[in-house]
Amino acid sequence: MFLTVNIPFVSLKSQHETCRDEIMQKIRHVLQGGSFILSNEVVEFETAYAYYCETNYCIGVGNGTDALKICLRALDIGKGDEVIIPANTFISTALAVIDVGAIPVLVEPDQETLLLSSKHICDAITSKTKAIIPVHLYGTPCPMDEIVTLAKGRDLWIVEDNAQAQGARYRGRPTGSMGHINATSFYPSKNLGAMGDAGAITTQNRDLAIKTGLLRNLGASSKYTYETLGYNSRLDALQAAILSVKLAYLNKWNQERKRIAQLYKNHLSSCTEIIMPTLPDGSESVYHLFVVKAKKRNELQTYLLKHGIQTLVHYPNPLHLEPCLGLVYSRGQFPTAEQLSERILSLPLFIGMKDEEIDYVCEKIIQFYDKSHGKH
Numbered sequence: 518m519f520l521t522v523n524i525p526f527v528s529l530k531s532q533h534e535t536c537r538d539e540i541m542q543k544i545r546h547v548l549q550g551g552s553f554i555l556s557n558e559v560v561e562f563e564t565a566y567a568y569y570c571e572t573n574y575c576i577g578v579g580n581g582t583d584a585l586k587i588c589l590r591a592l593d594i595g596k597g598d599e600v601i602i603p604a605n606t607f608i609s610t611a612l613a614v615i616d617v618g619a620i621p622v623l624v625e626p627d628q629e630t631l632l633l634s635s636k637h638i639c640d641a642i643t644s645k646t647k648a649i650i651p652v653h654l655y656g657t658p659c660p661m662d663e664i665v666t667l668a669k670g671r672d673l674w675i676v677e678d679n680a681q682a683q684g685a686r687y688r689g690r691p692t693g694s695m696g697h698i699n700a701t702s703f704y705p706s707k708n709l710g711a712m713g714d715a716g717a718i719t720t721q722n723r724d725l726a727i728k729t730g731l732l733r734n735l736g737a738s739s740k741y742t743y744e745t746l747g748y749n750s751r752l753d754a755l756q757a758a759i760l761s762v763k764l765a766y767l768n769k770w771n772q773e774r775k776r777i778a779q780l781y782k783n784h785l786s787s788c789t790e791i792i793m794p795t796l797p798d799g800s801e802s803v804y805h806l807f808v809v810k811a812k813k814r815n816e817l818q819t820y821l822l823k824h825g826i827q828t829l830v831h832y833p834n835p836l837h838l839e840p841c842l843g844l845v846y847s848r849g850q851f852p853t854a855e856q857l858s859e860r861i862l863s864l865p866l867f868i869g870m871k872d873e874e875i876d877y878v879c880e881k882i883i884q885f886y887d888k889s890h891g892k893h
Contacts, residue, residue: 523825524865524874527706531869543758553754562757570693572719574726577752578733581680581702584716585613588676588698591728594619598647603633604835604854606652611836625853629795635663648674653682653692656805660797661687661695681805683709684771688799693719709767715756770868774804784879790886810860820885829863
């Protein structure tokens, strides 16, 4: 018999209670101003987020998938070009590549960090390779020094997929500042989340900023003057206003995520059936997700749910096993990614999570393995 979930996988309640009055004030201001498309609120957020990411420019767009598409379009990546991405990422990374007519070339993640590294990228580069998309998965930065060095040596573009790592840093530099152009998502459950769909692009390059500004707005340089074929993908003024409020809390919220992650590590360090990913040297994670590799993963997940604990799997299928993508790979070509998809489990982690809730989750995990070993 399953208990009613009393520890959800994620809850936004505490976050929104913290800044509810500020958000409502901002919303009223937008309503009174009556400007909802590419308004002052959007410009203000773009300026603030560019400053936060230590980049020269930020361009707000409709969502994270569009951010990736527009980045690739801005780099003139299209039909016949190859773009290297990890095999174990969210489908949007591949969809964006396919959408512009390019070919996603998958590579294995590192076994210990679960992230893209130069070790596997080298073997995937061909004369058609135009770009690499390092995905800062679960809130942890990829080893960007080695990826940047490799890309420079091969004259390749870097597009950071920073959808899960707002506020993370690699050797002191913010994620979203190290690629030629970078994409992020503000899906509600992200570390910096809107109250609906939203995304952004960051870059140091003025020409790329101008080009992405055109592409997000139907290709228009001014009203009814179109320079290129673009997208209708503008950051909404109400979402921009909400994000401006929440951005001021992001560092504090990320510190709370780190504290929760450390408690998990402390409690589960002696549980040999649970393996926690290691961070690349120089990476400072903001733990968008707390992901472990677990023996008997499916049984553990069911056991936890029976005890009122909701967990998720990010992600149950590596990209080469997603039929809708139509990729030229088959089962067995990416054994590390396949093994991860069978073992990874994301534990509850959210702002406002209580210490006793973390204790309870860990207690039930340890209890499950004790029972499976016949201990009482």
